[in-house]
Amino acid sequence: MRRKALRSRLAVHGTRLLAVATLIGGWQLAASHWIDPFYYSKPTRIVERLHDWFTEGTAFGSIWEQIAVTLQEAVLGFLLGALAGVVLGILLGRSRFLADVAAPFIKAANAIPRIVLASLFVIWFGLGMSSKVATAFVLVFFAVFFNAFQGAREVDRTLVDNARILGAGRRQVLTSIVLPSATSWILASLHVAFGFALIGAVVGEFTGADRGLGLLINNAQGTFDAAGIYAAMILITVIALATEWGLTLLEKRLLSWRPGASHADAPA
């Protein structure tokens, strides 16, 4: 039994490695003989560019500085946006009246192509970090808000009634029933939300910045440096994956009470 499982895992990993090797090898080969590496770049050039960045730095300072700036903007926008989304989502989710009043405004605001606000924010806040934080904020807020709103709305009525009969006041119902109930909805949106925060920070930097990974991409575009664009993409992907992993750990911890999360067997 265990050997079979081991063999299938090896098969899966093996096939993955094969696929990656084929892709990269094929790309390298194609770019060396048939397609123009000026437009499409090749793996060796990308590795070179990354190597340069990490050893000699970029045109705007050390690569670590760029990463730090983009990360800071994303994290700040994420935290602020998530907080605002949760608070407003739960508030409106529990108050029928407020929800009805705000509904058309929220619909309208949601229809605006949010990414375009980045340009507005550069005019408002300048080229510094705040305009990027604002862009990230706006993207994160709507994602988290709708989930928190839905989660607060869908709290099981029986749980609320039961708590009231046991003696819970309004505030106690909110903290002990509504909030934990909505948590799985909120956590679900946080994964997507951090991705948005990163996008917001990078696009904000595209639009106008003095430092950051988005600026590197913009600069690479301007100097026809395809390898540079790929290199920056790789860095952003690594950051996104690392935070995704961290968030999944957090989620597992907070949602350990869910069925399937634990392996303890129920005695009869």
Next chain:
Amino acid sequence: MRATAQVPAIEVRHATKRFPTRSGEYTAITDVSLTVQPGEFVTVVGPTGCGKSTTLGLISGLTTATDGEVRVNDRPVQGIPEGLGYMFQTDAVLPWRTVLDNVAAGPRYRGTPRSEARAAAADWVARVGLAGFEHYHPHQLSGGMRKRVSLAQTLINQPATLLMDEPFGALDVQTRGNMQDLLLDLWSGSGTAVVFVTHDITEAVALADRVVVMTAGPATVKDVIDVTLPRPREVEEIRLTEEFLGMYRRVWDSLREEVEITRARGANRAA
């Protein structure tokens, strides 16, 4: 256990409940009158969807009557009355809390400090037979065990009035029998007035001092049958006696017609 006539624990006087619907109004119950003395165990049977749960809702204060009056401990019901306990049909235990913290919820809500609440909770967890499972989460427990948690969670507040809405309906027959015996055991001597809604006539007769039979919707009280079986009772044993069978027949004779009416209505609607 017959209680002497005193201030009734529950008094429902000519209560009617109408719900607004898209096509007008729907009358769930009409002119329902019911009196429950302190320490009395009353079960309510009726055909499906006849408004038994609505009646409980009125007594609990979770809904208000359209007409008529509902009093608990001689006070009109406005909001949730004091000293009330309610056991729901569906699971009301909090999935994100341990068994201990679930049972401790009532005292915590009412301001008891955490260590005290947990100590009382541990006591009740043992009384419902879940000793050792204090730190388990609900999803790790079987349905019957979750019901025990619900029971402990409700009884820890020592309610003077206990409402139960088909609490054991979702359990298998054997577990149901265990829960019925547990309930009787924990209830006897407590002086709590109980109103227990069920579909199951066996359950209704085995547990009760009186069985209330309700008509098909819009429901009203059709019959009230005294159950003269001796206490303490063991559910599995008592339902094999002649006396029990006699009571069962009386309840079924009254209920049969209502079940037929409801079934015919359902068939007509589907046709």
